[in-house]
Amino acid sequence: MIVTSDLEVRVGARTLLTAPGQQLRVQPGDRIGLVGRNGAGKTTTMRILAGEAEPYAGAVTRSGTVGYLPQDSREGNIEVTARERVLSARGLDKIQSAMERQQEIMETTADDNRRDTAIRKYSRLEEQYHTLGGYEAASEAARICDALGLPARILDQQLKTLSGGQRRRVELAQILFAASAGSGKSATTLLLDEPTNHLDADSITWLREFLNRHEGGLIMISHDVDLLEAVCNKIWFLDAVRGEADVYNMGWKKYLDARATDEARRRRERANAEKKASALKKQAAKLGAKATKAAAAKQMLARAEKMIESTDEIRRSDKVAHITFPEPAPCGKTPMNATGLTKMYGSLEVFAGVDLAIDRGSRVVVLGFNGAGKTTLLKLLAGVERTDGEGGIVSGHGLKIGYFAQEHDTIDPEATVWENTVRACPDAGAQDLRGLLGAFMFSGDQLEQPAGTLSGGEKTRLALAALVSSRANVLLLDEPTNNLDPVSREQVLNALGTYTGAVVLVTHDPGAVEALDPERVIVLPDGTEDLWSDEYMEIVELA
Incomplete structure (x- = not known):
């Protein structure tokens, strides 16, 4: 259960939310959709409710367990396996590791006393393991992972070898495993910020069923209106104009x-x-x-x-970012040519021998199941990572790359909005940059706001603003519509449709593919290249 008292949320001098009294409260059985346009304060409010940040004024009281999935998950030890990370939710990973150490001693030592000590320790650990659910819980964790698109072969890999999408699904699996008592029912309050990012259609269906069974409280930020309609029985609307919250004790359609x-x-x-x-x-x-x-x-x-x-104020229409991609700089017929691109993580091969020629104005979609290496391929093309082996990138005449990273890796979270923009566009004048940021709905005190405090949608807008000033003639776009509200998403789709430079696109959004109207497709991990046909749209929807 979570209850707020005279809550006030600010970022810098800007007031995002005032909620007098105990206006915002989460009780068992409440399934709340936290909605509002990008920048309204949804992610900031969620962090405060989770205890990850302090409110400007007021207080938040929490009772019981809280499971929080932030929009930008930052795991701790990336040397552990995915299975260990999920099991850590109930402390089973440490017990299991300790059991394995004692078992190794029992099997290898020639010292009888040491073997007897190991047997006693193993017995105590095994008893503790059973008390916490033990082998049944481990099987349950594996079922949750599989439902979220994390098969057994992935669970035994270290987190550092996984894609960003896989690692986020591991974090979601850990939270749901902690909240699960075998049937999805528990008193845990779940705080989920865009939980469907990186999930395929089957996983979203499973998640919807899990959340509908969950008996604890739930607050969910999502731009998936079908999920909101299927799960939520209450809506909190954050009004960006008034800086207030409206509470509706009803489902999405009502x-x-x-x-x-x-x-x-x-x-x-x-x-x-x-x-x-x-x-x-x-x-x-x-x-x-x-x-x-x-x-x-x-x-x-x-x-x-x-x-x-005495009359209620009419809600003014929310401001809309004016998103356009840049007028591409002149370039040769083939500004980029990639040959033999290969990526390995230790002995694990992600893909090998991928060839891709990017001609001027070409439009390419990269497809493949989660973990097939789509994000990794874009990083190699962008020069963020280096290929393994003898392959590489050949830059053609006039090549200018614009890279949009799925996890907003191009943004320095410690630097301000203004500092990030200046670094991305060093040749632009201050007045031009202010105009650019204004078009993307950043102005006034927001320019001095640390980028790490922005919501996911705001980070997306900031990263896109940098692309606009770049005059790039090859855009590498990794999930550019993630975290965007419907209006901002439409702006990005329109920009994709009118951009005349070359685009290499990774997306789970069928609308983005339709807007791009691709000519070619690269299917990973095999690296197969083919002409685009509508048959590939099914892979987009299911990937």
Whole structure:
């Protein structure tokens, strides 16, 4: 259970949210959708509810266990295996490791006393292991992982060998395993920020069923409206204009209807009040011309102002980022040519011998199951990582690369919004950069805000802003629509459709593929190249 008291959330001088009294509270059985446009404060509020950050004012009281999945998961020890990371949710990883050490001693030592000591320790550890669910729990963890697209072969790999999407699914699996009592039911309060990022269609279906069975509280940030509709029985809407939260004790569709009805009421009442106030002001103007009626005129004006103030404020339309990709710099016929690209993690081969020629204005989609190496391939093309073996990248005449990283790796979280933009666009003038950032909805005090405090959607907008000023003629885009609200997503899709340079796109978003209208497809891990056909859209939807 989580209860807030007179909560106030700020970033710098900007107030994101005021929630008087105990307006925001999560109880067992509450499945809350936390919604609002990018930058409204959803991620910041979630971090405060999870205890990862402090509110500007007020307090948050938590009782019971909280499972928090941040939007940008940062794992601890990446040397451990995925299985160990998931089992650590119940402390089973350490017990299992200790059991294996004692078993090794029992099998190898020639010292009888040492063997007897190891047998006693092993027995105590095994008893503790059984008490915590033991082998049944390990099997349960494996089932959760498999449902999230993490098969057994992945579980025995170290986290450092996994893709960003796989590592995020490991974090989600760990949280759901901790909250699960064998059937998905527990008193844990789950705080999930964009939990469907990197999940395929089957995994999203399984997650929806899991969350519907969950008996503890749930707050979920998601731009997946189908998931919100299927799971949530309450909606918290963060109004970016008013800096307030509206609480709706209803599901998604009823919330949309209620909000539309509320908007219509506000406009109707406001129009009536303005009409009556206008009549009063006209009458006051007539009376004001006479000295003897000045006091009455003043009263009429005051009454007119009060009439307007007493009505609920009409919600102004949210600002929209004006996202366009750059006018590409001139280049040769083939600005980039990749040959024999290979990536290994120790003895594990991700892919090998991938060839790809990027001609001027070409449009390529990279497909493959999660973990096939799609993000890794883009990193090699961007020069962020180096190929293993003798392959490499040949830069053609005039090549200018614009790279959008899925995990926002191109953004320095310690630097401000302004500092990140200057570093990305060193040749641009200050006034031009301010205009650019303004088009992407960054202005005023936000320019001095540390980039690490931005929401996922805001980080996406910041990274895209850097691309606009780059004049890149080859864009490498890794999930560019992740974390974006519907309006911002449409802006990105429109930008994709009108950009005249070359694009290499990794995405789970069928709309992004349709907007790109690709000519070719690279299927990993085999590196097979083919002409695009609509048959490949099924892979996009299921990948």
